[in-house]
Amino acid sequence: MAREMQKSSMFIEQNPSDYENGGIHKDLLDDDGRVKRTGTWLTASAHIITAVIGSGVLSLAWAIAQLGWVAGPAVLMAFSFITYFTSTLLADCYRAPDPVHGKRNYTYMEVVRAYLGGRKVQLCGLAQYANLLGITIGYTITASISMVTTLTGVTVGVDVSGSEKVWRTFQAIGDIAFAYAYSTVLIEIQATFGNDAPGNFLTGFGFYEPFWLIDFANVCIAIHLIGAYQVFAQPLFGFVESWSARRWPESKFINREYGVDVPCFGVYYVNMFRLVWRSAYVIVTAVVAMIFPFFNDFLGLIGAGSFWPLTVYFPIEMHIAQAKIPKYSFRWIWLKILSWVCLVVSLIAAAGSVQGLIQSLKTYKPFQTMD
DSSP states (O other): OHHHHHHHTTOSSOOTHHHHTTTOOGGGBOTTSSBOOOOOHHHHHHHHHHHHSSGGGGGHHHHHHHHHHHHHHHHHHHHHHHHHHHHHHHHTTSEESSTTTSEEOOSHHHHHHHHTOTHHHHHHHHHHHHHHHHHHHHHHHHHHHHHHTOOOSSOTTOOOOHHHHHHHHHHHHHHHHHTGGGGGGTTTSOOOOGGGOOSSTTTOSSOOOSHHHHHHHHHHHHHHHHHHHHHHHHHHHHHHHHHHHHHOTTOHHHHOEEEEEETTTEEEEEEHHHHHHHHHHHHHHHHHHHHOOOHHHHHHHHHHHHIIIIIIIHHHHHHHHHHTOOTTSHHHHHHHHHHHHHHHHHHHHHHHHHHHHHHHHHHOOTTSOOO
């Protein structure tokens, strides 16, 4: 039974019938036939803290500096409000078709499949897993920066041209989109540095005293991002592994579990495909992070690319479908306006981040330390 429980944990999407006939006691099953959920407020809070409080906060000082004291906090609050509003819509779609008594949906793609279906399910999967891939690369960049405490972001003390200021403003919007959930630390964000604000708030000032404090802070970031990397990578791991198991059900390399007796911990089951695939993924993301170690530009591009589809578009469309809002009604119109405005903002932020990446690539040589 322990083996079956461990094997099931590697998958994100499961068929309830797999458990109903799998020899697992009914007390270990939820009301829908799946393995009973064992999360608590403590574990949920730990995951939220790990996933939400990440590298995005380090770029907020730079982003606020580009936008200014008035526009910066205003944009941050606007993103926070929009995210809160659309998150409530998304939370109500956890069950379908009824938000209280309907069938549970365990993944974002399942929710989209239940309410929208068709090609939008594939579009959601593409946006979600591409975003998870980008986040793991971004976290690798941040962790490496923290471990070596290199300078990143805006060159300290150097003024920029008018056109460059516009591009950086666009990029700053993308950075805030990446870190939209950090509005609670708005007061603690330094917004009065102008163009002197560094891209990485810990290591970008050009001094490292007291040494022990800077080193300790960077070690904490590196340790935190190890956990955050796992949180964001697990859904992608699970998707690939469950798809592979369905695609090649007879493959021993993919499906066979090998028991390893670990002293004091009992038997631990190793899957060769899981070992090879996850190791290869970590290596590839690390190589990409070494090729493109541009902190602000990369975070801005991730934020711009994921904010509209995952945070705004799909929650609004699913809410319209769930509530059966009449087309061209007042509520339908303002929800559509909100979605289109966020799309335009995301495109502008993406343009600024792409321009920043292009400028950075002109002076950067891959696999060499940035000055």
